[in-house]
Amino acid sequence: MENLTDQSEQGRVRGATVDYLLHRVRQGILQGLYAPGQRLIEADLTREFGVSRGPLREALHRLAADNLLEIVPNRGAIVRRLSMREMLELFSIRIALECLAVQEGTANLSDQAIRARFETDIQPIWLPEQRVPSGDYIAENKAFHDAIIRASGNETLAVVTNQLQLPLLMFQLSKKLTIANIAASLNEHRSIAQAMLDGDATAAETRMRQHLERARSIAFEMPSQVFRAEPKS
Structure with missing residues (x-):
């Protein structure tokens, strides 16, 4: 015993x-x-x-x-290092899922408790300080997208989105992160958030789609050695 x-x-x-x-x-x-x-x-x-x-x-x-x-x-x-194909496929999935999250999240912001939590979660995006390419910015970026998923109240969507490993994808793209495109991304975050707070789900979805499509386009500009080689058929 x-x-x-x-x-x-x-x-x-x-x-x-x-x-x-x-x-x-x-x-x-x-x-x-x-x-x-x-x-x-x-x-x-x-x-x-x-x-x-x-x-x-x-x-x-x-x-x-x-x-x-x-x-x-x-x-x-x-x-793990993504191949070009994997990265583009992940972005396509993310666009679909996060546009859904924006729609559901915007509708839920009519609830004052959810709205207050969302405003607290996204507060860092309004800070005026210049961001630089770093792990801190990637964490801030993830926190913003997580706040939208949380506001949607869709637990299954949260699980599926988490499986996409956004930070891993972002770190692989980090070689193309510049102060200028980080500033552009931050302005897009603010625009998405404001549309949600204004209750305009259509505008919020359009801005989210444009935001992620611009991020996806960065992958096309990256050298091939950044990506994992595709397996030979």
Whole structure:
């Protein structure tokens, strides 16, 4: 009986360690600490987090199942890098989903509690400071889009949108981020938000579509080596 108790406790400890590693490595990827295409060295991570290789490998395989990592034979875990086709397809899906979110979110802003939460969530977009290409801007960008999804009240939409890994996509595009196109993006955020607050769902949807289509067009200007090669048929 004592052995079973010990094994159960060891299982809980291991599970907590795996969950901790999942959170830390996922945040590292989504915050840009680990870049698309970067190999994650197990020895470095075990030393950094003070853990053994077993829980780390389990966490890395679970992140691979979430499409944040790729497990490559003889190379180990590599932060997933999108191909040009994958990136364009993700943008097409995002456009459809976020236009829906804008429509539903705008309708829901007639509820004062939802409106107050939305205004609080998007408050950073009104700050006048100039943004520069950085992880901070990518986090601000994600927070704005998340605020619209939250205002929609559509929980399934939130789950599906989260699976698209917006920050991962944005970090791969980060080589094309400039102060000028960040400023343009911020102005578009403000325009979308104002249309929603004004109750104009048609204008908000049009502006969201234009915003994401402009972001998608940036991919066409990027050098091919930024993208993962398409598998040969």
